[in-house]
Amino acid sequence: MSHFTEVATKIANKELLVACLKELGYTVEEKTTIKGYRGQETPVDIAVRMRQGYDIGFTLGPDGTYSFVADWFGVQGTNQQEFTAKVQQQYALTTVIDQISRQGFNVVEQQREATGEIRLVVRRWV
Amino acid sequence: MDKQELEITIDTNGKVSIKVAGAKGGQCLDITKPIEEALGEVKVREMTPEYYEQPAEPFKVRSNQR
Secondary structure, eight states: OOEEEEEEEOOOOHHHHHHHHHHTTOEEEEEEEEEOGGGOEEEEEEEEEOSSBOOEEEEEOTTSOEEEEOOGGGBOSSOHHHHHHHHHHHHHHHHHHHHHHHTTOEEEEEEEOTTSOEEEEEEEEO | OOEEEEEEEEOTTOEEEEEEESOOTTHHHHHHHHHHHHHEEEEEEEEOGGGGTSOSSOOOOOOOOO
């Protein structure tokens, strides 16, 4: 073992964010609006269309990272904490797999632990 | 040929931990740095003894002593 690294994920790459939302099974639209209380609309860069209730969106902030936008009170089928955690984990996984593939690594093991953590083992020969 | 292996854990908040095996010297940083940069902010980076076996170049490392 040579070194150990710990990174807190920031959502900054649009293509990877869209890919990760699709992998989670959501319908995604870009440059649109989402509805909230009393039909009010707010513009978002990326919208996740929910089957029922209000939609969830993402806006790109001045720091180059995406924030979650929703009228969470009217979101059905998930909640803020669950949705945020799910997207952050999937985004991290999508990003990691994208990066390691570029470096010639192959995934040899992937599993979800009882704790909800995703564990990956990747390998390459040099 | 040498085998290089990474063990990657992604917790439920998207926090990623990477352990590198089989890379010596500064080589492991070349592997993990692009991943770290794509993800965000590095919280912790610890060098394990293998890192010092074959220093490829002078490199400043935070002291492990308290």
